[in-house]
Amino acid sequence: MTDRTPPGTVHGVGLGTGDPDLMTLRAHRLLTNARHVAFFRKAGRSGQARRIVDGLLPEGVTEFAMEYPVTTEIPLSDPRYNEILSAFYADCTTHLRQLAQAGEDIVVLCEGDPFFYGSFMHLYTRLKDHVPVQVVPAITGMSAAWTATGQPITWGDDVLTVLMGTLPEDELATRMAITDALVVMKIGRNIDKIRGALKTAGKYDAAWLVEFASMPNQTVQKLAEAEGKVTPYFSIVIVHGQGRRP
Structure with missing residues (x-):
């Protein structure tokens, strides 16, 4: 990023309950104009958040699938669970931060509301002090x-x-x-x-x-x-x- 290139914004966009008709107008506007879209999913799956926005993303959008390294394979009480997920969120953050610092806006798809038990929160806390981050709330x-x-x-x-x-x-x-x-x-x-x-x-x-x-x-x-x-x-x-x- 040069001094003349302002950083892009990472948008954590709440998609609501799963019905696209219940999405906010702001979420719809960001989705239909997105150049970069990121979303969480299990390995080998398309991802619920990505399925919700089928048909809404513009042609040529760049997609970044963030695949969880673990889900239920390791008990929550096992110290490895937090260690593995922490490294995963750090890697995702690095990618999004580099895009934003290059002047690109990124839409991160979030099921429900981004600040209600959502994975986006782990990106938000790692990004907010380095690049602009905006959150679009949604129906839970x-x-x-x-x-x-x-x-x-x-x-x-x-x-x-x-x-x-x-x-x-x-x-x-x-x-x-x-x-x-x-x-x-x-x-x-x-x-x-x-x-x-x-x-x-x-x-x-x-x-x-x-x-x-x-x-x-x-x-x-x-x-x-x-x-x-x-x-x-x-x-x-x-x-x-x-x-x-x-």
Whole structure:
């Protein structure tokens, strides 16, 4: 980059829940004018974020697929997990930073909202002090999930708690018991643990399971009616609040 070439901007663009119709106008504008697009995916997969924008990217756009070196192969508690992912995010950051320093704008595709449990956050913290970074917020998957149930998630003074299914069962149960409304994410192989915690907290019969919220293959059912079912990655458990109302 020369003194006369201003740095480009890295845009972390939230794509929302998976339905392109729920994307923001700003996200759409950045996508349809992008020269460089980056996105996360599992090795050998096309990537959910990339699938969401099919047909929206301009001809000739340069794509940078950031393939996770690990997903569930190593337990989260294993020190190697953070070491491997940290090196991965550092490598991705180097590539994006070099593009931006050369004056190029880059759109990083983010499922849901970039600042809500998203991988983009790990790039953001490494980039923000070196090149311009802008974040485009979006609808989260949990919003689409509770909307799919046809019931409000909170009323009046209800407290909403968002939990990760990766937490220990006793901690899940404790937090579930003291909240009014509940969202549980990262279901997958944690489903049996989540069921047990909900039963301990006395909320099992009120829980809903929403899979692929806002996507063509969306399903909505009471969790108790999905016994024995292995839930996919895109699934969320919902318990509605029943608080104060006029």
